[in-house]
Each structure stands twice: as C-alpha cells, then as structure tokens.
Amino acid sequence: MISSLVVNFTIGELEERLMLSGLHTVADIFCCCCGQIVGWKYESAHERNQKYKEGKFVLERGRIVDEMDFSTEFRIESCVSMSDAENA
Known part of the structure; x- marks a missing residue:
C-alpha cells in the first residue's frame, strides 16, 4: 500500500536502494x-518517471497486524515523527 499519510512511526537512516522500478x-x-x-x-527517485513516489510511504501488508484481540488489555503510545511535526 502506498500512502501520503502514515502515523505512529519513526524513520530510519537514508540509503540508496535498487528497487524493481529503479x-x-x-x-x-x-x-x-x-x-x-x-x-x-x-x-x-533517480529516474524522472518515478518522481511521483517522492515523499510517499509503502506499508508492507505482511508486517502490519490485520486484527487485534480486544479480550486482553493493551496500551498504545503514539509518538511524533519529523514528518508528523512538519504537517502540524
């Protein structure tokens, strides 16, 4: 899933990565x-036809929980990332 808005995340180091699209x-x-x-x-993006991806996020479906078990107590803390603060 490609998205312009993602919350409750931190961002790692920048790196060059060769993807299928360049x-x-x-x-x-x-x-x-x-x-x-x-x-x-x-x-x-280093190729002109891929520039539309700049600033976008890719969330890997297999790494995200689809369902939560609400029968047990849990606590979720949110945090502000650099991107969250820029949009505020």
Whole structure:
C-alpha cells in the first residue's frame, strides 16, 4: 500500500536502494509501539518517471497486524515523527 499519510512511526537512516522500478533514496519506517520495520519512505527517485513516489510511504501488508484481540488489555503510545511535526 502506498500512502501520503502514515502515523505512529519513526524513520530510519537514508540509503540508496535498487528497487524493481529503479534506484531510489529510501528510509525504513518503524512502528512506534513495537519498533519493527513496517515499510519504507521514498525520499527521492533517480529516474524522472518515478518522481511521483517522492515523499510517499509503502506499508508492507505482511508486517502490519490485520486484527487485534480486544479480550486482553493493551496500551498504545503514539509518538511524533519529523514528518508528523512538519504537517502540524
């Protein structure tokens, strides 16, 4: 899933990554609650036809919980990332 808005995450170091669509500068994004990688953010695309991805997030469906068991108590803390603060 590609999105312009993602909340409750922290962002990792920028790195060059060769994807199927070409070379991109990306940063992994991590869940604020569990610290696991949930996807990545496109910082820049090196090919003109891929520029539309810049600033967008990719969330990997397999890394995100689809259902929660509400029969047990849990606590979720939110955190503000650099991107959240820029949009405020």
